[in-house]
Amino acid sequence: MANSTDYLLAVEGLTVSFDGFKAVNDLSFYVDSNEIHVIIGPNGAGKTTVLDLICGRTKASGGSIKFRNKELTAMKEHQIVKAGVGRKFQNPSIYDDLTVFENLEISYPRGRSVFGALAFKRDAAVRERVAEIAEMIFLADHLDQRAEYLSHGQKQWLEIGMLLIQDPELLMLDEPVAGMSVNERKKTAELLNKIIQNRSVLVIEHDMKFVEDIAHRVTVLHQGKILSEGSMERVKNDPKVVEVYLGH
Numbered sequence: 104m105a106n107s108t109d110y111l112l113a114v115e116g117l118t119v120s121f122d123g124f125k126a127v128n129d130l131s132f133y134v135d136s137n138e139i140h141v142i143i144g145p146n147g148a149g150k151t152t153v154l155d156l157i158c159g160r161t162k163a164s165g166g167s168i169k170f171r172n173k174e175l176t177a178m179k180e181h182q183i184v185k186a187g188v189g190r191k192f193q194n195p196s197i198y199d200d201l202t203v204f205e206n207l208e209i210s211y212p213r214g215r216s217v218f219g220a221l222a223f224k225r226d227a228a229v230r231e232r233v234a235e236i237a238e239m240i241f242l243a244d245h246l247d248q249r250a251e252y253l254s255h256g257q258k259q260w261l262e263i264g265m266l267l268i269q270d271p272e273l274l275m276l277d278e279p280v281a282g283m284s285v286n287e288r289k290k291t292a293e294l295l296n297k298i299i300q301n302r303s304v305l306v307i308e309h310d311m312k313f314v315e316d317i318a319h320r321v322t323v324l325h326q327g328k329i330l331s332e333g334s335m336e337r338v339k340n341d342p343k344v345v346e347v348y349l350g351h
């Protein structure tokens with residue numbers, strides 16, 4: 104096939120302009136299957152905009168985003184979700200007045216709307232899947248707890264669980280450990296390492312210790328372009344990265 108790729112995600116020549124300002128400028132990078140790929144870079148580098156472009160929230164001015172060889176730039180947000188791309192935003196969008204079980208249940212692909220989900224029969228398959236995900240996100244003992252009583256870290260995990268229950272092949276996370284305790288960060292690293300057995304994870308992160316713990320590959324963005332790329336070991340010793348980012 105012409106222009107086909109072996110990568111799970113292939114971003115090539117991606118550009119977006121806001122009133123003539125190129126927030127992302129001819130950017131190319133690739134995500135492999137089963138990879139934890141982290142994007143770092145100074146404020147305003149274009150990191151969040153890259154995730155917005157991949158999930159279809161922002162339309163590209165040019166370039167291509169191929170996910171399993173399907174062109175995403177031509178697709179709508181809900182089609183991109185359906186194709187297998189999940190996105191977690193910085194602020195959790197969990198339902199505070201529902202329990203952990205109910206939050207996971209309404210995210211199960213069979214019952215997307217709140218009312219439909221609450222009405223539908225809790226058959227064994229759903230319960231089993233909810234239990235499996237709850238175990239994975241360290242909330243197996245909190246299934247009946249209302250989400251509002253969870254700690255900040257537990258709320259973040261719950262939202263990750265609500266995405267995982269939809270079984271995305273690519274999960275995108277924007278600063279997943281911001282505001283978490285040391286112990287919660289450790290468990291989040293453990294969680295990400297578990298979930299990439301069946302998928303890839305693309306993370307934006309400022310916490311360099313966490314990046315060191317999890318990243319298979321790091322892309323450093325600066326002014327919408329790649330400043331450096333490779334292992335954390337490599338990029339953290341790159342003088343250009345020290346100059347514009349890590350040295351501050």
Ligand SMILES: Nc1ncnc2c1ncn2[C@@H]1O[C@H](COP(=O)(O)OP(=O)(O)OP(=O)(O)O)[C@@H](O)[C@H]1O
Nearest residue numbers: 121122126144145146147148149150151152153324
């Ligand atoms: N919808 C928009 N309209 C105009 N400018 C925008 C828009 N979205 C982002 N920008 C600009 O694009 C640049 C990149 O922003 P972006 O949020 O992607 O950076 P970032 O690397 O995620 O930064 P941070 O680490 O602070 O979150 C910034 O200069 C921002 O002001």
